[in-house]
Amino acid sequence: MIALMPKAKGNAYFLSCKTGADRAARELNVELLFDGPVDTNAAKQNEIVENWITLGVDAIAVSAENKEGLSTALRKARKAGITVVAFDSDVQPDARSFFVNQATPEGIGQTLMDEAARLMDGEGEFAIITATLTAANQREWMKHIEARLAEKYPRLKLVAVRPSDDLKDKAQSEATALMSAYPNLKLLMAICSPGVPGAAEAVQQAGKAGRVKVIGLGLPNENRRYVKAGVTDSVILWNTGDLGYLTVYAAAAATRGELKAGAKTFRAGELGELRLAGDHILLGRPFIFNRGNIDRFDF
Amino acid sequence: MKRRGREFVLAAVLGAILLAMAGWAPAFFEPAPLRSLLTREAPALVVACGMALVILTRQIDISVGSQFSVCSVAAGLLAAAGWPLGLVLPVAAGCGALLGALNGILVAGLGLPSIVVTLGTMVALRQGLNLARQGEFVNLPDGVQWFGLSQSAGQAVLLVSALLVLVGLALALRYLAAGRQVYAVGSDAEAARLAGIRPRVVTLAVFTLLGLLCGIAAVMNIVQSPQVQPLAGSGLELKVIAAVVVGGVAISGGRGSLWGVLTGLVLLACIPPALTHLHIEAYWEKAIQGAIILLAATAEGVRRRKERH
Numbered sequence: 001m002i003a004l005m006p007k008a009k010g011n012a013y014f015l016s017c018k019t020g021a022d023r024a025a026r027e028l029n030v031e032l033l034f035d036g037p038v039d040t041n042a043a044k045q046n047e048i049v050e051n052w053i054t055l056g057v058d059a060i061a062v063s064a065e066n067k068e069g070l071s072t073a074l075r076k077a078r079k080a081g082i083t084v085v086a087f088d089s090d091v092q093p094d095a096r097s098f099f100v101n102q103a104t105p106e107g108i109g110q111t112l113m114d115e116a117a118r119l120m121d122g123e124g125e126f127a128i129i130t131a132t133l134t135a136a137n138q139r140e141w142m143k144h145i146e147a148r149l150a151e152k153y154p155r156l157k158l159v160a161v162r163p164s165d166d167l168k169d170k171a172q173s174e175a176t177a178l179m180s181a182y183p184n185l186k187l188l189m190a191i192c193s194p195g196v197p198g199a200a201e202a203v204q205q206a207g208k209a210g211r212v213k214v215i216g217l218g219l220p221n222e223n224r225r226y227v228k229a230g231v232t233d234s235v236i237l238w239n240t241g242d243l244g245y246l247t248v249y250a251a252a253a254a255t256r257g258e259l260k261a262g263a264k265t266f267r268a269g270e271l272g273e274l275r276l277a278g279d280h281i282l283l284g285r286p287f288i289f290n291r292g293n294i295d296r297f298d299f
Numbered sequence: 300m301k302r303r304g305r306e307f308v309l310a311a312v313l314g315a316i317l318l319a320m321a322g323w324a325p326a327f328f329e330p331a332p333l334r335s336l337l338t339r340e341a342p343a344l345v346v347a348c349g350m351a352l353v354i355l356t357r358q359i360d361i362s363v364g365s366q367f368s369v370c371s372v373a374a375g376l377l378a379a380a381g382w383p384l385g386l387v388l389p390v391a392a393g394c395g396a397l398l399g400a401l402n403g404i405l406v407a408g409l410g411l412p413s414i415v416v417t418l419g420t421m422v423a424l425r426q427g428l429n430l431a432r433q434g435e436f437v438n439l440p441d442g443v444q445w446f447g448l449s450q451s452a453g454q455a456v457l458l459v460s461a462l463l464v465l466v467g468l469a470l471a472l473r474y475l476a477a478g479r480q481v482y483a484v485g486s487d488a489e490a491a492r493l494a495g496i497r498p499r500v501v502t503l504a505v506f507t508l509l510g511l512l513c514g515i516a517a518v519m520n521i522v523q524s525p526q527v528q529p530l531a532g533s534g535l536e537l538k539v540i541a542a543v544v545v546g547g548v549a550i551s552g553g554r555g556s557l558w559g560v561l562t563g564l565v566l567l568a569c570i571p572p573a574l575t576h577l578h579i580e581a582y583w584e585k586a587i588q589g590a591i592i593l594l595a596a597t598a599e600g601v602r603r604r605k606e607r608h
Binding site for chain 1: 520
């Protein structure tokens, strides 16, 4: 019996993880429990883990709301002989055997840059909209985007990086100013989720759909209307269904002793052979949502 | 002339910046993007007018961003449920007025310091909204954006509405007894009381009015795009308080005009696009805005010293 805990059980993101988890459970013929707080609530997560220990499940897979708090409960579970893996949001390394890592900064940065280059036919000017210039994750992504740009795309030019403070409305204003300041701009790349619909709305209002392309890191539901209208070309994130699928495969294999510490690769059903980096199981390259596939996702 | 000195200096600074932009980056004045940028600031102008009244009475309200967000989400949900905008607007305004009145009752009724009261409501409303929405956008039906009009007509309606609020309040401050009471309470509440004004009623009224304007501004914001981000108003308090202070309204109350607030808001709002046009790194944006605020505060300090001597 495998127990899967999201940060919040009604959240569309986690519900889409669950569809993949359910599929994996059917393939592996294991029973899957899915429970979590109604809204993000760290204390409630501990309570549920305690219940699962009493219930005697074989494996627990969690996405942690509070890293430290949940780790204590999970260590207790491990002492009771339960296999613990984390997915989506990690806990302390000693509180779980593996972390199913949905996307590395390197994978995100490279996928964004490659996709931008593809849409721009390998040449021209583009600009980036960030959350803030100093946020750790944004800087990490920027580092990989710039490295990829320098390495592979000499004819692409990053003309400006503008912060949006994680506000859709500010992203829209920034994008509006960018398009008028750089008339040859071919693409806007937003690396914070509110920035993608913000940039798209600016392009729409400027009547430049198609001429200035929009891509970014975001959620399908926030971008659906712009993707379907042909304003936004690509929304990049991981495939949440695959994340749930892989998590259940990893939890089952670790329980059966087929997945041991130190393993370099892991075969997860239809996902095939995946790489491990230390105790992180890597889901692989991020997923690109576009006009052709976005309707298969609802989160 | 002397009384209007600050507004003239400010207008001159803004004029100089615009002239410099005309020389170095004429694309800054392209009508369509400029209209989009100005329309984006229209809701902030409406909130800044209300904030100016509160600061004129020697109070402050730092919960406006949270009030704006709550009203935006409420208005968005009603619009998404199929309510016509003609009904959404008064409900959002009423919701804002209630939130503003709550601040007003705590400040005027219980005599609590407004910075503490509104810090409390700012955090409580923001967290409540986070809990309720988990950051999820509200998707609006077709026909809400631009009130169902064309984009340029919708933008014109919003810009004219914001200016009407500004002009209406500016005239009221100058010519209505209630307007003059706002200045009187901010200059010297005790003297105002002796003159037959009820400072607590005036204080409650300005907080309620600011809330109401937050509700109206929220609707002016949601009609500009097909989605409402619950985080929408975050940081709005800093933006409008900065505009009010830069606009020459004394933080110690009783002095200042709404014309200055308009100039202050436009001045601060044109910094980010101006930097983009001049190809200057975004790191400078907040530094320059901060320097403008400090200069305004210094000018105010110098003025008060002179007055005392």
